[in-house]
Amino acid sequence: MDPEEEEEFGFSRNYFLARESGSAPGKKSARKLSDIDLVDDQVLRAAAAGIATKHEKEIESLQESYRNLYSKWLFELKCHFGLLMYGFGSKKILLEDFASAALTNYGVVVINGYLPSVxxxxxxxxVAELLQDQLTVKRRCSKGNKSKSQPPCSSQSIEALLSSLNEQLSDxxxxxxxxxxxxxxxxALRDPETQQYLARMACCSHVRVVASIDHVNASLLWDKKMxxxxxNWCWYHVPTFAPYKVEGVFSPLILASGTAAQTTKTALVVLQSLTPNAQSVFKILAEYQLAIEKEEGQNAY
Incomplete structure (x- = not known):
């Protein structure tokens, strides 16, 4: 048994020993959530960053298997499909490696949807500016094609920019x-209006989209038409098992202490992980507590 297997076996054994030495079945635990010793956010992130990566060879072999699909993915993009990547682990490095290896002859725009605001x-x-530059170069290289189109302007509205993308048609x-x-x-991208803008951009003849998802309910963002x-998604299951180092910076850590704003974000993370029925119960309790007097509300639970 190698050291990694011995370590995992030790964790499992300690877990079951702790269960056996615990309280009797049916007896309520005296432990409370407030008993958890919270640490500073930066200390917890530093500790998490120091965790050694396991199975590096297997992960690299997995990444190499995805690189063999790059030519297929490029062919599907040329056929007016979009690529949607899902699976456990960060897909950031994978998508950027695909862009640098297979999309060198095309313009690339990166949108970081994990940022708090986009x-x-x-x-x-x-996108409109880069497309305009590409089409201009193509037309200069094409003899006898002297057609010109109005360059995009940063002061234009979103509707005008989408219209300009649709108007830039050529052979x-x-x-x-x-x-x-x-x-x-x-x-920052989950609201219906933003998703509609992205969908309208994706269906433009000279625009292709390669995206990643990680939320369990991501597919509920779109209707059948979208x-x-x-x-026009082609779905690809590409688990990378890579840590969410960049994406996780903007998400609160549940076991970290912080400001009132961080505490609110942490509470929202916990609430979003509950079932709809449990969320309804918490909503009723919150409305009841807000409706009564402050002194009474402190004992409402």
Whole structure:
């Protein structure tokens, strides 16, 4: 038995020994959530960053198997499909490696959906501007094609930018801008309006989308038209088992102490993990506590 297997066996054995020496079945535990010793957020993140990575060879072999799919993914993009990556682990390195290896002849715009806020208008302007530059170069290289189109302007509205993307039609079918969206299900992109903007951008003839998802309910963001007509997704299960180092910076750690704002975010994370029925119960209790006097509300639970 190698050291890693011995370590995992030790964890399992200690768990069952702790269960055996615990309280009798049916007896309520005297432990409370307030008994947990919370640590500083930065201390906890530093400790998490120091955890040694396991199974590095197996993970690298898995990444190499995905690299063998790059030519297939590029072919599907040329056929007007979008690529949607899902599976356990961060897909950030995978998508950026695909872009640097297979999309060198195309324009690439990256949207980091895991950020707390994303300027969707600025992202659309970057796509329109890059596409305009690519089409201009193509037309200069094409003899006899002197057609010109109005360049995008940063002061244009989102609707105008989307319209400009649709108007930039030409015979260069192989010319497109690929939009890499890390966590298209991220907090800043989950609202229906933003998803509609992204879907309308994705169905433009010279735009392709490669995105990743990690939220269990990500598929509920889209209706049938968005999935099959606008985004036109090809779904790929690509578990990487890579840590969410960059994405996790913007998510609160449940066992870390912090400000009132961090505590609120942590509470929201816990509530979102509950079933709809449990969320309804907490909502009723919160409304009841707010409705009664403060002194009475302290004992409402």
């Amino acid at each position: 300027n969707i208008k600025q992202a659309l302007f970057a 260069e079918n192989d010319c497109f801008v690929c939009v890499i969206i890390h966590n298209i299900d991220g907090p 999935v099959h007509t606008q985004f």
